Amino acid sequence: MGRWKPDARGRLLQAAIDLFGEQGYEETTVAQIAERAGLTKATLFRHFSDKREILFQGQGALVEAATAAVGGAPDDAAPFELVAAGVTALCAVHREDDRGLGRRLGAITASSAELQERAALKRSIVTDALFRALADRLDDVHLAGVLADAGIRAYYDGYAAWVADADGGATLRETAAAELRAYEALIRP
Amino acid sequence: MGRWKPDARGRLLQAAIDLFGEQGYEETTVAQIAERAGLTKATLFRHFSDKREILFQGQGALVEAATAAVGGAPDDAAPFELVAAGVTALCAVHREDDRGLGRRLGAITASSAELQERAALKRSIVTDALFRALADRLDDVHLAGVLADAGIRAYYDGYAAWVADADGGATLRETAAAELRAYEALIRP
DNA sequence: GTCTATACAATGATAGAC
DNA sequence: GTCTATCATTGTATAGAC
Numbered sequence: 001m002g003r004w005k006p007d008a009r010g011r012l013l014q015a016a017i018d019l020f021g022e023q024g025y026e027e028t029t030v031a032q033i034a035e036r037a038g039l040t041k042a043t044l045f046r047h048f049s050d051k052r053e054i055l056f057q058g059q060g061a062l063v064e065a066a067t068a069a070v071g072g073a074p075d076d077a078a079p080f081e082l083v084a085a086g087v088t089a090l091c092a093v094h095r096e097d098d099r100g101l102g103r104r105l106g107a108i109t110a111s112s113a114e115l116q117e118r119a120a121l122k123r124s125i126v127t128d129a130l131f132r133a134l135a136d137r138l139d140d141v142h143l144a145g146v147l148a149d150a151g152i153r154a155y156y157d158g159y160a161a162w163v164a165d166a167d168g169g170a171t172l173r174e175t176a177a178a179e180l181r182a183y184e185a186l187i188r189p
Numbered sequence: 190m191g192r193w194k195p196d197a198r199g200r201l202l203q204a205a206i207d208l209f210g211e212q213g214y215e216e217t218t219v220a221q222i223a224e225r226a227g228l229t230k231a232t233l234f235r236h237f238s239d240k241r242e243i244l245f246q247g248q249g250a251l252v253e254a255a256t257a258a259v260g261g262a263p264d265d266a267a268p269f270e271l272v273a274a275g276v277t278a279l280c281a282v283h284r285e286d287d288r289g290l291g292r293r294l295g296a297i298t299a300s301s302a303e304l305q306e307r308a309a310l311k312r313s314i315v316t317d318a319l320f321r322a323l324a325d326r327l328d329d330v331h332l333a334g335v336l337a338d339a340g341i342r343a344y345y346d347g348y349a350a351w352v353a354d355a356d357g358g359a360t361l362r363e364t365a366a367a368e369l370r371a372y373e374a375l376i377r378p
Numbered sequence: 379g380t381c382t383a384t385a386c387a388a389t390g391a392t393a394g395a396c
Numbered sequence: 397g398t399c400t401a402t403c404a405t406t407g408t409a410t411a412g413a414c
Contacts (some may be wrong), residue, residue, distance in 0.1 A: 120313040149338035
């Protein structure tokens with residue numbers, strides 16, 4: 001311990017977000033990011049499998065949260081209670097006090113086709129995890145599909161609304177739950 | 190005219206599919222593809238914006254087909270008839286007699302994370318196009334979202350079933366329509 | 379067991395000639 | 397529209413330093 005400065009990942013993430021904000025994503029090289037973090041390119045690739053992944057690490061946690069929440073719901077939970085549990089767990093992964101990070105990440109992602117592609121992949125992975133967990137409990141793949149899609153829509157649209165909100169407005173849990181209620185009215189389980 | 194061999198795009202696509210099948214996607218370089226098509230790497234990139242795009246060109250046609258079908262449906266069409274029109278139009282983009290191409294493409298895509306990422310992006314783009322077209326007609330973003338997601342699920346799952354079918358089985362239109370009916374029973378517009 | 383150094387292959391962009 | 401040529405960047409691989 002103490003042989004290297006601590007929190008290399010955190011420093012890389014911070015350097016990346018700063019540089020992307022200053023110069024744009026495509027204009028920033030991984031060598032620049034590594035340099036600002038006091039590391040080398042090779043070390044950066046030890047922490048992140050590729051350049052896009054610097055901004056999208058959180059996805060593993062989302063899959064696990066949704067899967068565990070749906071799988072661990074009470075035996076007598078109604079179909080829609082299962083999705084609600086999953087969506088609530090997804091929201092709980094984020095820090096309720098940090099809209100700023102979401103705003104910055106959103107702006108950077110919107111600026112690059114490469115990042116939108118990664119974002120689409122992440123969304124599909126989380127959707128599939130929720131779908132599998134629901135199908136496991138419901139034994140009805142079509143119902144599981146409709147519920148998973150609605151839950152993910154509620155989560156993403158709720159996230160967008162939460163990020164766009166002035167600070168101090170509704171919590172992420174609340175904005176996502178409001179979206180989910182609108183979808184609940186349209187589905188008959 | 191006649192200064193170059195015709196159908197460069199078609200030759201590139203054929204060469205790519207053949208080589209990917211023989212050697213695998215990641216093991217095949219764009220230089221090899223261009224060479225087999227009798228062209229150079231630089232020319233390949235004039236026809237396709239990147240290596241992944243060689244396999245995923247069809248997407249522009251899907252967006253236009255779905256948008257036009259939903260937008261052009263009768264004024265008194267019920268919400269579910271709008272989705273059905275969109276899904277039918279998506280199916281019509283494919284040749285009903287060529288399951289083999291879909292099978293080959295599916296196998297190649299499954300073999301590479303890079304291609305799965307592009308596939309996820311394409312699905313999200315088509316979903317969004319269908320969503321916008323439906324929202325335009327329905328004036329209800331939540332209903333449009335649920336219907337778009339269900340329609341895209343029916344299309345993709347129907348496509349998978351059609352491709353997996355022995356030749357001579359149900360048409361793509363039929364397998365997708367069967368999926369769509371299952372979703373219709375779960376949604377109240 | 380994490381970091382550095384270096385060399386390397388492949389993608390994709392660019393400029394100019396035919 | 398295609399070719400040649402050159403180039404920067406990503407991402408991998410290897411061997412070694414602390």
